[in-house]
Amino acid sequence: MVTNRSSRSSRRQSSGPKIEDVARLAGVSPMTVSRVINKGTNVREDKRLAVEAAIAELNYAPNIAARTLAGGEDTRIGLLHSNPSFAYLSEFLVGILAETSRTGAQLIVKECNEEGAEDKAIEALLKGRVDGIVLPPPLSDSPSVLAVLEGAGVPVVAVATGRAPDWALSVSIDDKAAAHAMTDHLILLGHQRIGFITGHPNQTASAERLEGYRSALEKHGIAPQPELIEQGFFTFRSGLEAATRLLDLPEPPTAIFASNDDMAAAALTIAHRRGIDVPQMLTICGFDDTALALTSWPELTTIRQPITDMAQQAVALLTREIRMRNASSKGVDHPHVVTPYTLIARESDGPPPQPKP
Numbered sequence: 001m002v003t004n005r006s007s008r009s010s011r012r013q014s015s016g017p018k019i020e021d022v023a024r025l026a027g028v029s030p031m032t033v034s035r036v037i038n039k040g041t042n043v044r045e046d047k048r049l050a051v052e053a054a055i056a057e058l059n060y061a062p063n064i065a066a067r068t069l070a071g072g073e074d075t076r077i078g079l080l081h082s083n084p085s086f087a088y089l090s091e092f093l094v095g096i097l098a099e100t101s102r103t104g105a106q107l108i109v110k111e112c113n114e115e116g117a118e119d120k121a122i123e124a125l126l127k128g129r130v131d132g133i134v135l136p137p138p139l140s141d142s143p144s145v146l147a148v149l150e151g152a153g154v155p156v157v158a159v160a161t162g163r164a165p166d167w168a169l170s171v172s173i174d175d176k177a178a179a180h181a182m183t184d185h186l187i188l189l190g191h192q193r194i195g196f197i198t199g200h201p202n203q204t205a206s207a208e209r210l211e212g213y214r215s216a217l218e219k220h221g222i223a224p225q226p227e228l229i230e231q232g233f234f235t236f237r238s239g240l241e242a243a244t245r246l247l248d249l250p251e252p253p254t255a256i257f258a259s260n261d262d263m264a265a266a267a268l269t270i271a272h273r274r275g276i277d278v279p280q281m282l283t284i285c286g287f288d289d290t291a292l293a294l295t296s297w298p299e300l301t302t303i304r305q306p307i308t309d310m311a312q313q314a315v316a317l318l319t320r321e322i323r324m325r326n327a328s329s330k331g332v333d334h335p336h337v338v339t340p341y342t343l344i345a346r347e348s349d350g351p352p353p354q355p356k357p
Helices: 002-014 019-026 030-037 045-058 086-103 118-127 143-152 175-188 204-219 236-247 261-273 291-295 307-327
Strands: 076-081 106-111 132-135 156-159 169-172 194-197 255-258 283-288 301-304 336-338 342-344
Touching (some): 030 045, 076 118, 086 261, 086 291, 086 307, 175 194
Parallel strands (some): 076 106, 076 132, 283 301
């Protein structure tokens, strides 16, 4: 009998007015309602009065238990994405979902893969009254997207970018140092001709990884050779084309370092098509350590970028900022978190083939 009463009570509570209903009636955002409930000082008096009137009219009772959680049911997190790598996005979503589930926050996802669709996607998120937005790459590097969000005054966390603006939060790794470490690893294996497949030029990580590759060559006194650097776009198809050009050189490289696992897996595909044994005849390495690194044959040596952990950190930082904004009108800090990377040596690397006598 006690269980039945508890169940009926729970159903009655869930069918009652929610914070979104109060916000709609008062003509404000759920964040503003939350600020009023939490006695925040950064709310205009006319909006505060409108919220209080809506609360009284709807007989709204805030869920105190939920509000004591990190973010609680009042928090709505927006995810805006257009990443061409399904493997990267899958791991990113795992981290986002883990953290929003832990805190009880709502997740609203908007995709904008078509060029020029960013404004509509942002407008849809803002109309959905999100309290903050997570930007994975490449949108975390988009000046136009960041400018619109800055103007909207919504908290933002940019992930895997080397140039997050001062007003936003960010989570990243040191891409230059990571690429330097992988190139150094290949040189110590004995490679002198190392092909490099760059990432999309619209992402800061691409330039950072290329710089890391070049700095490692310079450290070992190896002159960079322009023909060994091929443009990629973080897609499997671009990796196929870049690897083909590298292996068509009169003197092809003995190792190929691709800026992500998708392109490294593509280079493996080209090698297999040509009957090139990896790693006996050619070393291939990637970046990110996505599921592709383990499902490729042979398994890829790669840089582990903790994508899932970075996504979780991003939501945690964003939730913290939202709560701080709700609680006080004082300025909040905007930490830029740099997470550690790891070089994972597997089966796709080895010393260069010995010249025939």
